[in-house]
């Protein structure tokens with residue numbers, strides 16, 4: 075039972091977007107199930123739920139794992155209506171997938187009519203060091219341009235997976251709770 079005055083769980087809807095096969099499902103699966111699968115099963119669309127405790131607040135999160143996008147895919151309302159924030163995933167070993175980030179981000183802005191949306195740019199498969207095609211500095215620059223957080227991850231080695239969702243919750247908080255005006259001093 076909830077005590078009077080207690081905050082209900084904060085509901086957050088998060089969509090995971092990016093090119094095919096960059097490891098969107100693997101990232102979500104590692105995060106929600108603590109497991110990794112080598113085999114590749116293309117996703118149609120799946121929603122996972124997880125309670126995430128972050129900064130002393132408990133969030134009830136829906137994580138929507140989408141089918142991969144390409145430059146021709148059209149975002150639908152499922153990807154924009156009621157979504158609080160976006161995980162934009164590319165594969166550090168695939169330059170095309172990195173270029174899709176800007177394209178997908180532009181589509182989100184177009185569709186939502188907003189000028190900024192809370193995002194985290196995620197460079198997945200950072201365990202593939204010898205196949206790297208996208209340097210961190212370049213990705214950081216793109217993330218800064220679109221006012222997004224940034225992190226590199228590996229679902230395979232479970233590196234920085236939790237960080238993705240913490241960064242995004244922080245971005246969402248920033249957008250829903252703009253910094254309060256400094257309190258005026260009252261001299262009595």
Ligand SMILES: Nc1nc2c(ncn2[C@@H]2O[C@H](COP(=O)(O)OP(=O)(O)OP(=O)(O)O)[C@@H](O)[C@H]2O)c(=O)[nH]1
Pocket residue numbers: 093094095096097098099100101111112113114115116117118140141142143198199200201202227228229230231
């Ligand atoms: N080396 C490495 N491989 C990974 C990693 N994450 C995923 N993979 C592999 O990449 C392939 C694609 O992973 P998925 O998670 O299915 O990719 P997806 O982005 O969900 O793919 P779509 O559903 O088609 O959009 C699978 O064979 C995974 O095992 C990672 O961090 N490192």
